[in-house]
Amino acid sequence: MTDLRSYRAPWWLPGGHLQTIWPTLFAQPRPSQAITLVRERWRAPDGDFVDVDHLSGAKDAPWLVVFHGLEGSSSSRYAIAFAQGALARGWRLSIPHFRGCSGELNLAPRSYHSGDFQEVGWLLARIRDRASAPVLAAGVSLGGNALLRWAEEAGSGAAEIARAVAAVSAPLDLVAAGAAIDSGINRLIYTRHFLRTMIPNALAKWQQHPGLFDRERVQRATTLREFDDAFTAPLHGFAGVDDYWTRASAKPHLHKIKIPALVVNARNDPFVPAASLPTPDEAGAMVTLWQPEQGGHVGFATNPWPGRVTAMPEAVSDWLGSILDG
Structure with a gap:
């Protein structure tokens, strides 16, 4: 094996x-x-x-x-x-x-x-x-x-x-991973890479369902933490990013x-x-x-x-x- x-x-x-x-x-x-x-x-x-x-x-x-x-x-x-x-x-x-x-x-x-x-x-x-x-x-x-x-x-x-x-x-x-990807060179390389598609996809979702989340907060997001707090967490029933990252961690x-x-x-x-x-x-x-x-x-x-x-x-x-x- x-x-x-x-x-x-x-x-x-x-x-x-x-x-x-x-x-x-x-x-x-x-x-x-x-x-x-x-x-x-x-x-x-x-x-x-x-x-x-x-x-x-x-x-x-x-x-x-x-x-x-x-x-x-x-x-x-x-x-x-x-x-x-x-x-x-x-x-x-x-x-x-x-x-x-x-x-x-x-x-x-x-x-x-x-x-x-x-x-x-x-x-x-x-x-x-x-x-x-x-x-x-x-x-x-x-x-x-x-x-x-x-x-x-x-x-x-x-x-x-x-x-x-x-x-x-x-x-x-997810708390440790989120902090890592949003820090230093990781933020410049990986966070920017992911947000390049995640933000437009989120905005398209807002066009489908206007008012579903705070559109301006999503547009301003420069970290995964900010994005998850503005988009991922509220869409899926979490109180915020900390609640999401804590409850979703395996x-x-x-x-x-x-x-x-x-x-x-x-x-x-x-x-x-x-x-x-x-x-x-x-x-x-x-x-x-x-x-x-x-x-x-x-x-x-x-x-x-x-x-x-x-x-x-x-x-x-x-x-x-x-x-x-x-």
Whole structure:
């Protein structure tokens, strides 16, 4: 089984920033190398729609569900790598899109957030109803935290839906992660990058539902904290950003997970401070922690040049597969 605990980045990718940025922009697989997925539009319980991309397979094949990260999609390089790996293994695959991330603005007066465990639970249950074999789930960054929150909230009932879950580069302590991404060079690089799409998407939501939130506050936001306080929190029933970040964080509830769970965090992740990562005692008996010294945020690139981002999806899929075999 491939294991990321001993991961070391190529010599030409020193430091957490390069290990984060380079794989996102330049590593393989490129979007042009993506395999064809079939999109299906599901009607959500609130009447809105959710777009889900599928890779078909044998009826008795394991079914892997991948939840993307902040502003991600099935076109993200890690998602393409997961899909390629599923095809090679003969697994079925589904990549649901969080609201507004499939290329079309969703309809309801809501978006998505790091603690969106109810949405995750509905999506997994719908796939479980279709599957004739075990369902496995992996979440990346925001999607990883939301997936863990679902497993925590579901408790022993999670086993009726999924055999095992895995989270990669999840911001398990959103207060610590939010402070990190909004500080220093992180704010100049990553916060600016995310807000470049998040603010226009939020303003489009305001055009759909005028008065839904304070439009001027969103327009003025220069940090994720300001954006989440003005937009994400009020849209999803939180009292404010502190209430949102506290209640949505997976770290305090890891010990409640009752199915096998893998939690992967590089200790040089610019978004997720190493000091905020859980210890084995905090994680609980069902949680396996991989915390390599290197890897960046959803990076884990390997040789040859210009790098490949397949190591992480392969390792996560290997681990999930080992649960089935065990």
